[in-house]
Amino acid sequence: MQRIPVEDYAARIRELFASVRNRPQEFVPIALAADRVTAAEVRSPLDLPIFRNSQMDGFAVHAADVAVVPVVLPVRGEVAAGAVDPHALQLGTAVAIMTGAPVPAGADAVVPIEDTRAAGGGVEILRTRASGEYVRAAGSDLSAGSLLLPPGLRLASRHLAALAAANLSEVAVRARVRVAVISTGNELVEPGGPLGHGRLPDANGIALASAATAAGAEVVAVELTGDDPARLAAVLERTISGGAELVVTSGGISMGAHEPVRQLLEPLGAAVGTVDMQPGGPQAHGTYRNVPIVCFPGNPVSSQLSFALFLAPLLRETAGLTAVTRTALPLSAPLTSSPGRRQFLRGRRTADGGVETVAGPGSHLVAALAAADVLIDVPADVTALPVGATVDTVEL
Structure with missing residues (x-):
């Protein structure tokens, strides 16, 4: 034959x-989308971050009010993460603010709490902060309508985090x-x-x-x-x-x-x-x-x-996954092969950057296959190769 x-x-x-x-493409919940491959580009429907928020626990201030320090400012309340529509900040005052909380209108800087100390009913600011410091602007990560994920991307946890942050509950993936x-x-x-x-x-x-x-x-x-x-x-x-x-x-x-x-x-x-x-x-x-x-x-x-x-x-x-790779590697040990038929010998990479055979050609040697990480492709007319000879390998 x-x-x-x-x-x-x-x-x-x-x-x-x-x-x-x-x-075809199909939509799957992002909770089930790990390792799936995007079928189309994904654009963010929202600015990321969605709103201006604090990068630190500290005090939201007008930068002009802390241009000269130390200075004591009265504290007008607190803004926690999840706060809705906090009151605008008046000149000459500060508001305690938590990481991730919306920065109130009027405030343009946040002074980290470690740069302050309590002062009666107010707070003493010990270090100046310029306008924009420790304030995350809306859209500073990605603006609404911009490319969030490209097509053909194998989804990992970091990609799922981006989808969730953009308030997307599902994603189009290849079936x-x-x-x-x-x-x-x-x-x-x-x-x-x-x-x-x-x-x-x-x-x-x-x-x-x-x-x-x-x-x-x-x-x-x-x-x-x-x-x-x-x-x-x-x-x-x-x-x-x-x-x-x-x-x-x-x-x-x-x-x-x-x-x-x-x-x-x-x-x-x-x-x-x-x-x-x-x-x-x-x-x-x-x-x-x-x-x-x-x-x-x-x-x-x-x-x-x-x-x-x-x-x-x-x-x-x-x-849409990466292709199976073939790599030319030098032999770390001599190789012998039966003549007349192309052999795919089990091999493993060695510490010196080469490859060596794990076992003989027998099709029953399943434990030897478990010890291999590549196949060594040996042409039918090759019966022996010395150390250092280059062989073609297939990643397992």
């Missing part, structure tokens, strides 16, 4: 993915791709379940769902089926009816007798073949009820590498 080059297969998955790439994850295999049980002889915990469901979420998708279902194609069809019907726009499966696509994904989808036109890579050679893709399905091998390492290479870039691009 002819092996498909990695780049060619990636192009096929991109073409399959085209039906879900153009995302996320709704993904269903299905693991196949009679040998699999839910993690934490009873393990009889020959049974294995399903590592793919949680891993692929987590990877999809990190890539900006919304996981709508995580299912575990056996080796029965009819049961797989029922799960597909349920998840697609439940809103899945993309289905990711693991296992069931090899040449054996119990390959439910292949048995169900190949007669419906799915392409099943081998990509020129190790691990992760067996791959398949197609549609079911017009919904794209991307089918990865069952070995956890193979499925994770396949996701990183073929789906993560598309999901991140669609979500």
